[in-house]
Amino acid sequence: MRIMIVDDETFIRVNFKTFLDWKQEGYDLVGEAANGEEALTKIEELQPHVVFLDIRMPVLDGLGVLRQLKQRNAPCKVIILSSHNEFDYAREALRLGACDYIHKPNLTRAAVFEALDQVRMQLRHHVEEDQLPVQQEKNRNDLKTLFLRDLVIGVIRHKWEIDQKTEQYQLELKQPNVCCIVMYIDHYEKVTKRYKRGMEHLLGFSILNILHEILNRYDELEWFQMSPKELVFLQSFSRVRSMNEILEERWRLVHKIEKTLKQFLNVHVSFSISGLHSRLLDIPKAYHEAQEAAEMLFFEDRSNVVFYEPACIGDRKSMEMLVSYEQRIRKVVTDKKIAEAMIMIHELFAMIKERRPAGRQEILDLSVNLYYLIQSHLKKENTGGKAAGVQELMSAERVERLHQLLIEELEQISESLAEDATSSNYKIKRVLDYIHQHYDHDLTLDELADYVGLNNSYLSRIFKEQTGSMLIPYINRYRVKKSLELLKEGKLKTYEIAEKVGFNSTDNYYISFKKMYGLPPNEYRKNCMGK
Numbered sequence: 001m002r003i004m005i006v007d008d009e010t011f012i013r014v015n016f017k018t019f020l021d022w023k024q025e026g027y028d029l030v031g032e033a034a035n036g037e038e039a040l041t042k043i044e045e046l047q048p049h050v051v052f053l054d055i056r057m058p059v060l061d062g063l064g065v066l067r068q069l070k071q072r073n074a075p076c077k078v079i080i081l082s083s084h085n086e087f088d089y090a091r092e093a094l095r096l097g098a099c100d101y102i103h104k105p106n107l108t109r110a111a112v113f114e115a116l117d118q119v120r121m122q123l124r125h126h127v128e129e130d131q132l133p134v135q136q137e138k139n140r141n142d143l144k145t146l147f148l149r150d151l152v153i154g155v156i157r158h159k160w161e162i163d164q165k166t167e168q169y170q171l172e173l174k175q176p177n178v179c180c181i182v183m184y185i186d187h188y189e190k191v192t193k194r195y196k197r198g199m200e201h202l203l204g205f206s207i208l209n210i211l212h213e214i215l216n217r218y219d220e221l222e223w224f225q226m227s228p229k230e231l232v233f234l235q236s237f238s239r240v241r242s243m244n245e246i247l248e249e250r251w252r253l254v255h256k257i258e259k260t261l262k263q264f265l266n267v268h269v270s271f272s273i274s275g276l277h278s279r280l281l282d283i284p285k286a287y288h289e290a291q292e293a294a295e296m297l298f299f300e301d302r303s304n305v306v307f308y309e310p311a312c313i314g315d316r317k318s319m320e321m322l323v324s325y326e327q328r329i330r331k332v333v334t335d336k337k338i339a340e341a342m343i344m345i346h347e348l349f350a351m352i353k354e355r356r357p358a359g360r361q362e363i364l365d366l367s368v369n370l371y372y373l374i375q376s377h378l379k380k381e382n383t384g385g386k387a388a389g390v391q392e393l394m395s396a397e398r399v400e401r402l403h404q405l406l407i408e409e410l411e412q413i414s415e416s417l418a419e420d421a422t423s424s425n426y427k428i429k430r431v432l433d434y435i436h437q438h439y440d441h442d443l444t445l446d447e448l449a450d451y452v453g454l455n456n457s458y459l460s461r462i463f464k465e466q467t468g469s470m471l472i473p474y475i476n477r478y479r480v481k482k483s484l485e486l487l488k489e490g491k492l493k494t495y496e497i498a499e500k501v502g503f504n505s506t507d508n509y510y511i512s513f514k515k516m517y518g519l520p521p522n523e524y525r526k527n528c529m530g531k
Contacts, residue, residue, distance in 0.1 A: 001116070004048035005032045006039040006065070007081060008057045012104065016052065020109050027116075036060025040068055043076060050119055052112075053098070054081045055089045063089065066096040079115045081107065091154040091284070101153075105361050114227055121146065144169040145224040152180065152232055154284035162280050172220050174238035176278040177246060180286035181233040182294060183257065186268040186304070186397060188229035204228055206265055214260050218253065232290075234283060237276075246276070254305055270297050270304040298360040299353055299399050301527055318357030322366070325351065329370060333377050338414045338468060342407060345370070346518050349403035367393050367402040371409065378413045403518055404528060411481075411516075414468065427452040428466050431459070439479050440502040445471060476512040479503060483513070487525045494521050 005016045013032050022029045030046045033039040037060045043051060055062040062080060069078065080101040082090045090101045100115045121142070147165045150156050156165075166173065185191060185207075192200040204225065211231075215221060223233040235253065237246045254271050261267045274289035289308040296306040325348040332340040352363060368390055375389075389409065396402050430452050435443065448471070449459045463471050479501040486497045498509035513521045519528075 001026070001050060002028050002030045002046070002048040003050050003052070004030055004039075004043065004046060004076075005052045006034075006036075006057070006062075007032075007052075007054040008034050009054075010034075012054070012081070012107070016107070016112075020112070025113075036062065036065045039065050043069070043074065048076050050116065051076050051078050052081055052102075053078050053093075055093060056083070063093060063096060066093055066098060070097050077119045079119070094153060094155050095157070105364075110228065144171075148222060148224045148232070148234065149226065151280075151283050152226075152234070152287040157281075159281060166280075171222055173222055173234055173236045173280055174220055175236065175280055176276075177237040177240065178277045178280060178283060178286060179235055179237075179250070180274040180283060180290045181235065181250070181254065182226075182272045182287070182290040183231045183233065184270045184272075184294065184297070185229040186270055189395065191267060200228075203265075203267075207231075207261065207267070210260060210264055211257065214256060221253075232287065234286075236280075258304070268304070271306070272297060273305065273307045275308050295360050296356075298363070298397070299356050301353070301398070301400055301523075318355045321351060321355070322348075322357045326366060326370070330373060333370075333373050336378060338378065338410055341374070342410050345403070345406050345410070346515075349399065349518065352399055363399060363402065364394060364396070367396075367406060370406055374406070374409055374413065378410075400518075400527060407517065427454065428463060431463065431471075432467075435475055435478060439475060439482060440500060442502065442504060443475055476503075476508070477516060480509070480513050480516050483509070483521070487521060490525070497521070 003022065005013055007013050007016070013034070017029060017032070030048055031042050033042050035057050039051070039053070040060070053062045053065060060068075066078060069076070078093075078098045080090060080093045080098045081104055082093075082101055083104055093101065100118045102111050102115055147156070147169065151162070156162060165171065185203075192203055195202055208225065211223065215223065218235075220236040220238060221233065222235075223231060226232045233253070235250070237249065240246050240249065250273065254273075258269055258271075261269055272290045272293035274286035274293065277283070277286050293306045293308040296309075297304070300306065325344065329341055329344045329348065332344060351357070358366075371389055371393055389405070393402060393405055396405065431448050434448065434451055445456050445460065449456045452459070454462075460471055463469075463474075467474060469477070483497050483501045486492055486500060492500070494509070495506045498506045501509075503509040503512070510520055513519075513524070517524050517528075
């Protein structure tokens, strides 16, 4: 299959060409273009089968290209690329003949292959439509899925189309009280690693089979798989008149799905739920609401179900606070004040979780910017690890994970700088070695000073100069880090762990742990270690 990429951003084109081996995957990347007019010329010249087309471009935008291709009856299939806030443009592009779309923030290998698979399905779809009287029963489920997918993304615009397909595919949906529920597989990449390479599709196969078993007795419910980690449920409540009854029925459905997938596959899922709508024609709006609601999952530490609420993210004052924090962190990192940077990042993410000043993508971008800032000003060598660190940040599903990753990066750098500083002073190195061996004892400044033959005040001063930390806080941080292993094992109670790593009280352990990781030990174990 011949592929072409059209985008005015050089970075997008280069990234698109290099993030996979096209020929090895069975595709031929035949060309690229930076604007609409250039694209039309090259499409006619190169005759690609599939064109990945940006909506916003100079000279001639993507919608203009689609109109020209439609007039020329060009045989190529178009997959559009759009920014996160261009839903209306994306919908118009689909109406002009585009067969799929990808949000640029989600431009990954998986998204590209999924879109190409959809092209193949749609090609089969058109062939099957011509043979529908003969093939109807055999292909009913595939055609029904394609129709439902077209319905939620806004390709279907007329009541008569819905009425016709409702009868043809015997759809259960009725009016009024229609809603959309989107289910997401949590930690999808991690879950797929349970399967051997090339067998990851078994996860989706298992989920679909289980859902078929448990949902076949539900009335007024249709569902389909939108992507490997996203399923869409369309539910109506035409016979229900009480809002409480509707809420209870939705909760029962969500809880049943969640409990069953956890029980049989050990898969955790999250849900975003739209408001209620009076017409089936409003389903695209309901799906868009569910997508907007999904932004809220990013800010939740525990909840895995969120409901759509209009304009629930961001205000001017909160955005100003976000910018202020970024500027302050930039200053202390530039001044190489690691401890202050940690404190400010803790404060920043506490504010983000409380006020939700911006959307998921903006918070991800901010975190990546801070990561690059930390790398450029604090790390001695910037070779290796940077790309992996950015990738881990961009794949974070919750804001707390971003918080954790940035703090861990600062801790690693702090330790590295401390080790470099101590290498020039043998006595401080001996103190560190002694702490690392005897951290589980009740260490005192007198004991450590006697061990290396220094007086208390002098030891405190040179320890701070060479490690950037006061002695007792350093010991407590080391104890907290050692406690992570015991927390992960999950065999001991919190007070037992505190005692084992040398804290003289559980309260001191709680305070030191929360200062480092932003959460008490039990909550950290539950939210970050899955215990």
